[in-house]
Amino acid sequence: MRAVLLTRHGGPDALEYREDVPDPEPGPGEVRIRVRAAALNNTDLWTREGAYGAPDDPDAVHGWRREAFVFPRIQGADVAGGIDAVGPGVPATRIGERVLVDPMLYDGDERALVDTDYLGSERDGGFAELVTVPAANAHAVRSDLDDAELASLPTAATTAMRMLGRAGLAAGETVLVTGASGGVGSAAVQIAKDRGAVVVAVAGAAKHEAIRALGADVVVDREADLLGALHAAGIDSVDVVADVVAGPSFGALLRALAPLGRYVVAGAIAGPVVETDLRTIYLRQLTVVGSSFGTHADFAAVVDLAARGALRPLVAGRYPLAELGRAQADFVAKGFVGKLVVLP
């Protein structure tokens, strides 16, 4: 089959497009899916680069588990397609089913999620013509959405769902969403609106109109002085910050929080190593919550939200599989709102 192999940690040239990769066979309890769309995520690039560091060495080269990574690996967590074969123990009636894959490959409770296998990282993923997954992770979908739209949902929207869940965002509260034009951010804006929150979104100037169209009540420019911009918009403080940016903005994001406010983080595109004044955290009785991926329940909630139209898939670009490299270059350039998808 055709597939893109990650051969080592490194730059774009660590990816190798091949047309002679052996077709995977579904094992016991597994299904094989003909991939019709697979979305890009930041984690693909961070894993390729080995940008996750180590607990005691921020500069160590590692995937998200911060341990030795197995190469070669086919990345691609977010897969939509059709089941074309089943392994032992899976009814053959599933062949032909249109499916969207829950990429969090864990059994058990929330604790198990933290050490989950993640499709395209601990197991070959969807940047290929075929992928195998546990049958329970391949969810039958009936939807008017096309395959690229479906594939845009799993990692980003599920991550956003868990972030807001872990932060306990309630109706009537105000949430500030950073990186609002990205996959996680654009989903967080919509999920927060669906929960009845007031949404303040931070994004680059070129994207403000698109973010407003998602339902954001206030859009703040990412280049602006955050606290000044909030005050100018009549907002003294926010109850929740949902952040995937961090870096130099981290201090101001904490200072934007109301007493008992919650800051939840699931990524740090502007830099993960930050300075913190713990006095701000304890005197204001803030909570800093780490969140990663989403539970199976979060995935189900995302699918439900999309089905009732409260979560709009935002597919900003579609690329042939062989052009994954170009897709990743566009992804890094961030000149779009939503998700980029390859179509094997």
Add this chain to the structure above:
Amino acid sequence: MRAVLLTRHGGPDALEYREDVPDPEPGPGEVRIRVRAAALNNTDLWTREGAYGAPDDPDAVHGWRREAFVFPRIQGADVAGGIDAVGPGVPATRIGERVLVDPMLYDGDERALVDTDYLGSERDGGFAELVTVPAANAHAVRSDLDDAELASLPTAATTAMRMLGRAGLAAGETVLVTGASGGVGSAAVQIAKDRGAVVVAVAGAAKHEAIRALGADVVVDREADLLGALHAAGIDSVDVVADVVAGPSFGALLRALAPLGRYVVAGAIAGPVVETDLRTIYLRQLTVVGSSFGTHADFAAVVDLAARGALRPLVAGRYPLAELGRAQADFVAKGFVGKLVVLP
């Protein structure tokens, strides 16, 4: 009356012992207490020094509210004594009552606690012969404990109670308590044991025996490599860290946490400005919880715990009021386990 006045932010010489301070009169809804014991806390020193910084300037000189402080001020949050006068609206039958004061002077819910007036900071406190407080904050006590023992409880033990509550420490979980010989730490060890947790305490070598006597299951030396010492004790990770030390140890404390672990902080005696790798927080899905003071419910729980003997007051030194300066010097030297108390 005799009292110690804090005249400005500064060193020990910012405190002024006087014998000509006007007696305070109880206002409407207030009682006046003849102070028989008042305990020392870190916050007295940090307020005296103005060591709380500002949200956007870690080196700014401020009290805990990080705003202009009103001088002169009589410090001293933790007061035991007897009611000797009542203001309008308070029944005279309360005169003569033996009381312990809840120093968190707020009305309302948890949100109001964050901006509470704190006895000895926003209002004159107990480093004096007489103090006035709202009648509701003066709790009648019947106890075999002496006044110094009672006075050792409010701020420290209530802070510890709220820390463990906010961290959601459950029976069977393992908690690591830093600064275990201090007022907050020694209370946290005992409260955690009462909750059925396994307690790992960090303290200086001279204090290990005393900390074990409080019920700690494992005592780790504060000079030791934390993760190495935990592993040597057969502990892979802990569910909760209750910290009042922070500083250079912060990174190792986070790394000691199990997946979904919670770090709760209520002080940072070794330094509040720390570096954080947010990847450690989000990949392990940790929570960093800020906590300060305790609610009225926490205060009631502390009094209850002490009444049934599950929380032993630890009075390590008693000083005349005029020797508050010497008491503070001993407090800073940390050559004791528990609390220091002045006896006006």
